[in-house]
Amino acid sequence: MSLLKVSNLTTRFHTRNGVTTAVDDVSFAVERGEILAIVGESGSGKSVTCYSMLGLIPMPPGKIESGSAMFEGRDLLAMSESELRDIRGDEIAMIFQDPMTSLNPFLSIGEQLVEPLIYHRAYSRSEARVRAIELMEECGIVRSAERFDSYPHEFSGGMRQRVMIAMALITEPKLLIADEPTTALDVTIQAQILELVAKLQDSHDLGVIFISHDLAVVKELADRVLVMKQGQVVETNVTQALFSAPQHPYTQELLAAVPKGQKQSNDLTADSILLDVQGLTTTFLDRNSGQRFKAVDDVSFRVQKNEILGLVGESGSGKSTIGRSILKLVEADSGAVIFDQQDLLPLSQRQMVPLRRRMQMIFQDPYASLNPRMTVFDTLAEPLLYHGLATRKNVEGKVLELMDDVGLDRRAIKKYPHEFSGGQRQRIAIGRAIATRPELIIADEPVSALDVTIQKQILDLLVELVKKHNLTMLFVSHDLSVVRALCDRVMVIQHGKLIEFESTEQLWKAPQQQYTRDLLSAIPQID
Amino acid sequence: MSQAALMEAEQGTSLWADAWVRLKKNKLAVFGMSVVGFFVVVAILTPWLAPYAYEAQDLELGATPPSAAHWLGTDIFGRDLLTRIMYGGRVSLAVGIIATSVALVIGVAWGTVAGYVGGRTDAVMMRIVDALYALPFIIFIILLMVVFGRSMLLLFLAIGAVEWLTMARIVRGQVLTIRSQEFIEAARSMGLSTPHIMLRHVVPNSLGPIIVYATLTVPQVMLLEAFLSFLGLGIQPPQSSWGLLISYGAETMEDYPWLLIFPGLALSITLFALNFMGDGLRDALDPKASKD
DSSP states (O other): OEEEEEEEEEEEEEEEEEEEEEEEEEEEEOOTTTEEEOOOOOHHHHHHHHHHHHOOOOOOOOOOEEEEEETTTEEGGGOOHHHHHBBBTTEEEEEEEEEHSSSSSSSOOHHHEEEHHHHHHHOHHHHHOOOHHHHHTTOTTTHHHTTTTTOOGOOOOHHHHHHHHHHHTOOOSSEEESTTTTSOOHHHHHHHHHHHHHHHHHHHHHHHEESOOOOHHHHHHHEEEEETTEEEEEEEEEEEHHHHOOSSSSHHHHHHSSSOOOOOOOOOOOTTTEEEEEEEEEEETTTTTTEHHHHHHHEEEEEETOOHHHHHEEEEESSHHHHHHHHTSSSSSEEEEEEEEETTTTOOHHHHHHTTTEEEEEESTTTSOOOSSOOHHHHHHHHHTTTSSSSSHHHHHHHHHHHHHHOOOGGGGGOOOGGOOOOHHHHHHHHHHHOOOEEEEEESSTTTOOOHHHHHHHHHHHHHHHHTTTOEEEESOOOHHHHHHSSSSEEEEETTTTEEEHHHHHHOOOOOOOHHHHHHHOOOOOO | OOOHHHHHHTTHHHHHHHHHHHHHHOOOOOHHHHHHHHHHHHHHHHHHHOOSSOEEEEEETTTTOOOOOSOOOOOOOOOOOHHHHHHHHHHHHHHHHHHHHHHHHHHHHHHHHHHOOOOOHHHHHHHHHHHHHSSSSSHHHHHHHHHHOOOHHHHHHHHHHHHHHHHHHHHHHHHHOOOOOOSHHHHHHHTOOHHHIIIIIIIIHHHHHHHHHHHHHHHHHHHHHHHHHHHSSOOTTOOOHHHHHHHHHHHHTTTHHHOEEEEOHHHHHHHHHHHHHHHHHHHHHHHTTTOO
């Protein structure tokens, strides 16, 4: 008997705008000691599938129309809310994407860990404490006994995810559902967490459902893979077979969209320097200690015309701050940013205005970087009109041209941002950035928030625009595969310092620094 | 500058134009607007429409319940209640609308600048607000009356000048969350000037709570006016306002309930209508709220 056997599960959402089938006749099984990965893009129903069977979707508007989910011979879908509650967090545990929002910030870690033991297992407080500390140790939290009384904000992202895992495992569940558990983490931390999940799955003989959009991660971890699209299972197979011989066209498309390969460096002539950054240092005030810490520490580099320069590092490394300091969105403390023979740092904001036209930024989150109350037309027309590049009369034509440029449907001109998908929104943001025909574009993680197939489209668009408009791009990213496929040269940033700066080819062939080697080896590989 | 201002005005049309289209589709909001509109028109035309003069007394008649001659009855001096409510509406609506507008303009401008510019400017501006909060309202009004003499306009300004404080705080809070969003950074990296960013990107996105609070301010200032009038600082009998009618009506509630009921109805209907209108406006100004 399978640990969990889901048959013909269908979940619909009944909203004012009609009925959406989020999960459409989905069947699968998970065995003990097996990791089943569910992959798909956002909105494919991979999370809703799992939430449905645990009774965690809002009902209404959600409604489970049919199907069964047999967990050790009992149908989860037929259970009452109180029966389900006993199973959730006891026999079936979950871990989520963002450990910070899943932990109660007002309770110490220990308090939150022992709670299920006392609640589900009738442990005494002191027994529970011993067990919790044991498990924290097992999950790789060093000095567990001391950290038992720490609060969530005192842990780093990776440590918090370890705490979440410890919390999930504390009742010795039989099934663990992990919903994108490493998506918010840095690549080196991700590698550690994946290793931990695999180890614990083995030692506790867990069944694991691993929900992810990241095919490379899935390939490293899962025994079997279920590919979902628009609520349906399009393909399911053992991992090896699925990756070596994908059957369904959608799976093939997904695999093809994973960034691979390496950009062939252009011949760049040394005299064509667009941007010369010298000894850039930016500090921020740390509110806790009252001291200033260096987010960017004495960074010097030159950007050549028409190149795509990658800027990689983990979160908190200061890579975004470098981009923002160049554009003077944050004030740098010292150094020089020479653009077209002019040092930008001493300029006032007013003096910057004509230069801003020539350097633009693309932001990570297309949901946050567009004004929700401006239509596409307003958003794209604003820079044109403001910098006097169009008049009231001809602005509409120019906006339409821009929309063509970034692959937006001309008919969408009067729509608001929320009416677009993430990829389309990023196209609007790109359109806004190239509207003033800038020479330099700083792209801050422009594809990190996007699905893999959309990511590929946006990257293709960026490459095309760089060629077409002779742009130079500083591409900030934590995703090394993307950087490898896109960039001519790469800078590696750690703790605000530039530690390695090489051509892409050279960096992958012979990384000089230990940190770079760690980064490169932590990337899950698909081929 | 003039060119930029012109551009701004022209650019700014599409959100409001779209909002107007959406507002017209919201039946409740249209109903609210019609009611408010009707009351405003009646208030303006009262001198021609009113069946009696507002100070006309008929002491022999005294307080009578509604009748054919006096549709809403008369008060203890035999004055026609309908007439007094109509004249009272002129004062109350004017106070409500003008004082709220004053509060709105000052509060939004103050709160936006404080919240957006931040730092020391913010600290100084908000301490001024705190200081004014601490000032006893009545003493403030009495001082104004003493210095400038009693006038209707002053009353409006005085109430507005007090009500903007809360508005400024609400707006500032809104602006603080909006300021940290990426689209503001995008606007800055585009080289847009600070006033332009405030006008085009910050204020439109903080309108929701502003509108709701504004609709709540209207009844508040109407009652405040009654309170001031009661103290002898606002308008004087035989002039009237809804607030005054209600407070006198409340005194004689047991004997002549209609003296409380009808002015009370006038006030509540207006408030309901304003709330419908405010909610509709808030939804209409949020492109995400209604999907048509």
